[in-house]
Amino acid sequence: MPQSAWDPNQLLIRACLTCGRAHGESGRTRLIEANGLTKRYGEKVAVRDLTFTVRPGVVTGFLGPNGSGKSTTMRLILGLDAPNSGHATVNGKRYRDHLAPLHEVGALLEARSVHTGRSAYNHLLALAQTHGIGRSRVRELIEMVGLGEVATKRAGQFSLGMGQRLGIAATLLGDPAIVMLDEPVNGLDPEGIQWVRNLLKGLAAEGRTVFVSSHLMSEMALTAEHLIVIGRGELIADMNTADFVRRASKKAVRVRSPQAARLRELIAGSDVSVADIEPGVLEITGLTAEQIGEAAAANAIVLHELTPQQATLEEAFMELTQDAVEFQAGAPPLPPATAGAPA
Amino acid sequence: MSEASSTATSSLPHAPPVGRVTQARVARSELTKLRSLRSTRWALLVTLILTIGIGILACTVFAARWPHLGLSDRQHFRPLRVSLAGVNLAQLSIGVLGVLVISGEYTTGMIRSTFAAVPKRLPVLWAKAGVFAAVTLAVSLPAVLIVFFVGQSILSSQHIQIAFSHPGVARAVIGAALFLTVMGVFGLGIGAIVRHTAGGIVTLVAILFVLPPILGLLPSSWSNAINPYLPSSAADVLWTITPEAHTLSPWAGFALFCGYAAASLAIAAVLLVRRDT
Numbered sequence: 329m330p331q332s333a334w335d336p337n338q339l340l341i342r343a344c345l346t347c348g349r350a351h352g353e354s355g356r357t358r359l360i361e362a363n364g365l366t367k368r369y370g371e372k373v374a375v376r377d378l379t380f381t382v383r384p385g386v387v388t389g390f391l392g393p394n395g396s397g398k399s400t401t402m403r404l405i406l407g408l409d410a411p412n413s414g415h416a417t418v419n420g421k422r423y424r425d426h427l428a429p430l431h432e433v434g435a436l437l438e439a440r441s442v443h444t445g446r447s448a449y450n451h452l453l454a455l456a457q458t459h460g461i462g463r464s465r466v467r468e469l470i471e472m473v474g475l476g477e478v479a480t481k482r483a484g485q486f487s488l489g490m491g492q493r494l495g496i497a498a499t500l501l502g503d504p505a506i507v508m509l510d511e512p513v514n515g516l517d518p519e520g521i522q523w524v525r526n527l528l529k530g531l532a533a534e535g536r537t538v539f540v541s542s543h544l545m546s547e548m549a550l551t552a553e554h555l556i557v558i559g560r561g562e563l564i565a566d567m568n569t570a571d572f573v574r575r576a577s578k579k580a581v582r583v584r585s586p587q588a589a590r591l592r593e594l595i596a597g598s599d600v601s602v603a604d605i606e607p608g609v610l611e612i613t614g615l616t617a618e619q620i621g622e623a624a625a626a627n628a629i630v631l632h633e634l635t636p637q638q639a640t641l642e643e644a645f646m647e648l649t650q651d652a653v654e655f656q657a658g659a660p661p662l663p664p665a666t667a668g669a670p671a
Numbered sequence: 672m673s674e675a676s677s678t679a680t681s682s683l684p685h686a687p688p689v690g691r692v693t694q695a696r697v698a699r700s701e702l703t704k705l706r707s708l709r710s711t712r713w714a715l716l717v718t719l720i721l722t723i724g725i726g727i728l729a730c731t732v733f734a735a736r737w738p739h740l741g742l743s744d745r746q747h748f749r750p751l752r753v754s755l756a757g758v759n760l761a762q763l764s765i766g767v768l769g770v771l772v773i774s775g776e777y778t779t780g781m782i783r784s785t786f787a788a789v790p791k792r793l794p795v796l797w798a799k800a801g802v803f804a805a806v807t808l809a810v811s812l813p814a815v816l817i818v819f820f821v822g823q824s825i826l827s828s829q830h831i832q833i834a835f836s837h838p839g840v841a842r843a844v845i846g847a848a849l850f851l852t853v854m855g856v857f858g859l860g861i862g863a864i865v866r867h868t869a870g871g872i873v874t875l876v877a878i879l880f881v882l883p884p885i886l887g888l889l890p891s892s893w894s895n896a897i898n899p900y901l902p903s904s905a906a907d908v909l910w911t912i913t914p915e916a917h918t919l920s921p922w923a924g925f926a927l928f929c930g931y932a933a934a935s936l937a938i939a940a941v942l943l944v945r946r947d948t
Contacts, residue, residue, distance in 0.1 A: 407790045408783055409947040424790035427691035435787050443708070443781040450707035451784075457700040458788045459690040498784065502690060 357420045358384035358505045358537045364414030365404055367397075367561075374400040375561040377414070382539045382556070384505075387532045389552030389569070390541035391645065397561035398541040399438040402510050406435055418506055430459050430502030436495040436509040444484030448475050448494050451483055456501050469497040488515030496524070506537040513547060525551050545642045549573075557648060564648050572648075581617045583610045584633035591629050595620065611637070692789055698798040700788075705772065705802055714768040715806070718761045718851075719814050725757030726818035730825040737829040750833040751843055751912055754822030755815065758847045758910065762854045765807055766879070769858025770871035772803055777866040783948055792943050796863060800856050800936055807855040812848040819844045839912035842921065846909035849925065853932045854906065860935025864942060879903045899924070902931045 360382035367375040375397040382388045392398050403409040405416045407424040415422065419432050426432045442451050452466045470479045473493040478486070483494060492515055499507055507528075513521045528551055532538045542548050548555060548569070555572050557565040565572055585591055588608050595602070600614035612620060617636045624631050705711050733740075733753055740748075776782040789795050823832040835841055861878075862871040883903055886894045895917040898904050908914060908924035919927065 403783075403948070406787050408786055410945075426790075429692070429790050430788055431690050437780075437783045437787065441780045441783040441787075443704075443775060443779045445708045445710060445775070445779075446704070446781075447707065450703060454700045454703040454707070455784060455788050457703055458692050458697050460693075460696050461690060 358535070359417075359419070360405060360506060360508070360537060360539055361417045362401065362405065362414070363416065365401065365411050365416055366413045367400055367404055367409060367411050373561055375404065375411075375558075378558065378561070378563055379414075380556050380563060380566050382506075382537055383554070384537040385532055385535055386553040387528050387538045387540060387551050388554045388556060389548035390539060390556050390558070391545065391548050391552075392541075392543065392558040392564075394543050396543075396558050398543075398558065399510055400561075401558070402435065402437070402508055402541065405508065406433070406437075408437075428459055428502065430455070430461075430504065432502075432504055433506045433508055434499035434502060434504035435507075436492070436499045436512055438510045440483075440491055442483045442491065442494060445482055447480045448483055448486070448497075449479040451494065452497055452501065455498055459502055461501055465501065469500055472500075473497045489517060489520055492516055493520070496527070504536070506539070507531050508539045510541045511543070512540060513542070513544075521547075545645045557645065559648075580611045580613045580637040581615065581620055582633060582635040582637055583612055583620060583631060584608060585610075585624070585629060585631050587629045590627075591620075591624060594627055594629070595623055609633075692791075692794065694794050694797065697789055697794040698802055701795070701798040701802045702806075705806060708775070710771065710775075711768065714764055714771070715810050718764045718768075719810055721764060722757040722761045722811065722814040723818045723821075725760060726754045726822050727825065729753045729756040730822035733831070734825050734828050737831060748831065749913055750823065750826050750831055751819075751840055754819050754826070755844070755847050755910060757818065758815065758851065761811065761814075761851055762879070762906075763876075765811070765851050765855045766858035766875050767872050769803060769855040769860075770862035770865075770875060771868060772799055772859055773862040774866060774868040774871045778868055786948055793940055796936065796940055796943055800859055803859055804852050804856050808848060808852045811851040812845070815844050815847045837912075839921075843910045843912050846921065846925065850906055850910050850928070853925075853929055857902070857928075857932040857935055860932060860939045863939035864935065900927065902928060905931070 362378050362380050365375055365378040366373070378397075378401060390398050390401070400409065404411050405418065405423065407422065417423075419426070423429060423433060446454075449466065449470060452469065453463065456462070456466050467479075470476055473496055475490060475493055475497065478490065483491065486494065492512060496509070496512065499509065509528075512524050512528075516524060528538050528540060532553075540551065552569055555565060555567060555569050556563070557572070565575075567575070582605070583591065586608060588604075588610055592602050592610060595612065595615060597614070600612065603611040603613075605611050615623075617634050621631065621634055623629075624634075730753055733748065737745075776785055785795055786792055819835070823834075826832040833840055835844070858871070858875050861874050862868075865871040865874055879902065882901055883898070886897055886901065888894075889897075898917050899919045904918060905924040905927040908918050909921045909928075911921075914921075918924065
C-alpha cells in the first residue's frame with residue numbers, strides 16, 4: 329500500500345461531496361448523548377443506566393474490558409438494538425429520525441458487517457446509493473484506505489485488517505459530523521494502526537465528534553484525550569485521560585535502602601502502608617517522596633532510590649474496574665425495613 | 672475550514688438535506704446488491720434454463736413418442752402444461768432465491784450496515800421486494816413466452832399444439848411469470864421472518880410441498896374444503912387452463928396467493944421494526 333494514499337487529510341479538509349459544504353459547522357450539535365440507557369438480553373443486563381455525552385473536537389475513547397457493553401452501547405446509539413429504557417440521540421435527534429443518517433454518523437460496527445460474496449466496491453456503492461452518494465466518492469475512499477488493488481475482490485476473501493479498512497471507508501462515505509468506531513485497530517498491522525490514529529486525530533481536529541471503543545488502554549492513551557470507561561455495563565469514569573490516570577494513580581513511592589527494615593519502623597503509622605517488593609526495596613503508600621526523604625535524612629538512613637510511582641493507564645483502568653466490582657459486591661440494596669422507615 | 676465554506680455555512684444554516692434517504696435510492700441500492708452477488712446471478716440463470724430447458728425437453732419427448740402413445744396418455748396430454756413443465760422447478764429456485772435475498776444479509780452481518788444506512792428499515796423491505804419482483808418478472812416473462820412458442824412449434828410436428836389465442840392460454844402463460852414473481856416475494860417474506868437461510872428454505876418447501884400431501888391424509892371432505900386455499904393450490908390455478916376439481920377460479924386463486932405473499936411481507940415488516948439486529 330503506498331504511503332501517500334494513506335494521508336487522512338486528503339479527504340477531510342475539503343467540502344462534503346453530497347452537500348458541498350465543509351463540515352463541523354453550525355446547525356448540528358455534533359453530540360452523542362446517552363441518557364439512562366439500559367439494555368437487557370434475557371436475564372443478562374448488558375448496559376445499565378448509562379448516561380454520558382460525547383463532544384466534538386476531541387477523540388473520546390470508550391474503554392472497557394471485553395463484554396463490558398461497549399458494542400451494545402454503540403448498537404443502541406445507532407438504533408440497531410432498542411434499549412429497555414433510556415434513549416440515545418446524535419446531533420440532537422434519535423439516529424433513525426435523521427433524513428440522511430450516514431451524513432450524521434459514520435459507524436464502524438463490530439466484527440464483519442459485510443456480505444462475504446460482494447466486492448468491496450459494490451458493498452460501498454450499495455451503501456452510498458441509499459444517500460445518493462456518487463461512484464467517484466466510493467472510488468476515492470477505496471483508494472484512500474488502500475484497497476484500490478482488491479476493490480473487485482469478494483469481501484469474504486479479505487483479511488481482518490482489510491475488512492477493517494473497508495469498514496472505515498464505509499464510515500466516511502457520508503462525510504459525517506460524528507464518527508463512531510468499534511475496535512477499529514483490531515487486526516491491523518502497525519502501519520495500519522498508525523494510520524487509524526492519525527485519521528482519528530485528523531477527524532477530531534476538523535471539529536468532528538470521534539467516539540472510538542477499545543479494550544486496549546495503551547491504544548487509548550495514545551489516541552484519546554477524553555475517556556468514557558465502563559465495566560459490566562455501568563459507567564465507571566467520564567473524564568480527561570490525564571485526570572483518569574491521576575485519579576486512579578496509587579501514589580506509591582519506591583524506596584531502595586540497605587537499611588530498609590529500620591526505615592520501615594521509623595515511618596510506621598496508621599495512614600502508611602509498606603509493601604516489601606524484594607529484599608531492600610519497599611513500596612510505601614501514604615507518604616510523599618519528600619516526607620520519606622526527609623525522614624531518612626533526619627535519621628541518617630542511606631537511600632539508593634526514591635521514586636514516585638505513576639500508575640500506567642492499564643493499572644489505572646484495572647484499579648477502577650476493580651473498585652466497581654467491589655462496590656457492587658459490597659453494597660447490597662438497602663433492606664426494605666431500613667429504606668421504608670421514616671427518619 | 673476555509674473562509675469560503677464558513678461563509679457558505681452561515682448563509683445556509685439549515686442547508687437542504689441533499690443526500691437524504693429516499694425509497695427510490697434504497698431501491699437502487701438493493702438493485703446493486705442483487706446484481707453484485709454471484710449467487711443471485713446463478714440462481715436467475717438456473718431459473719431461466721430450467722424454465723426453458725425442461726419445457727423444450729418435455730415437448731420434444733411428447734412429439735417424438737406421440738405416434739406410440741396409448742389412448743389414455745393422449746387423453747391426458749395437455750400441450751400448455753407440458754411446455755410450462757419447467758415452471759414447477761423454477762418456482763423452487765425463485766422461492767429459495769427470495770429467501771436468500773434477505774437471509775444472506777442476516778447470516779453475513781450485512782444487515783447491520785444496511786440498517787445503519789437506512790435506520791427506518793421498512794424502505795429496505797419494500798425495496799428488496801419491489802426490486803426482486805421486477806427482476807424476477809423480467810427474467811421469467813421472456814422465459815415462459817420463449818418456451819411456450821418454441822414448445823408449441825415442436826408439438827406442431829404432430830399437430831398437437833395449442834394456440835396462444837386459445838381461450839385462457841395467454842392468461843396462463845403470462846400467469847406463469849406472475850406466479851414466479853409472487854413466489855419470489857413470498858420467499859422473501861419468509862426469509863425476513865425466519866432470518867436464517869436453512870430455516871427459511873425449509874419453511875418455504877414445507878408450505879409448498881409438504882402441506883399438500885399431509886392434507887391428502889385427512890378425510891376427503893376436509894381436504895377438498897381446505898385444499899383450494901393452500902398457497903400451492905391457490906398459486907397453481909392461474910397458469911392452467913384445465914382446472915382440477917376443488918380449486919378456485921384462476922384470478923381468485925392468484926389473488927389469494929398474492930394475499931399470502933402480502934401477509935408474509937406484513938408480518939416481516941412488523942418484526943423488522945421491532946426486533947433487534
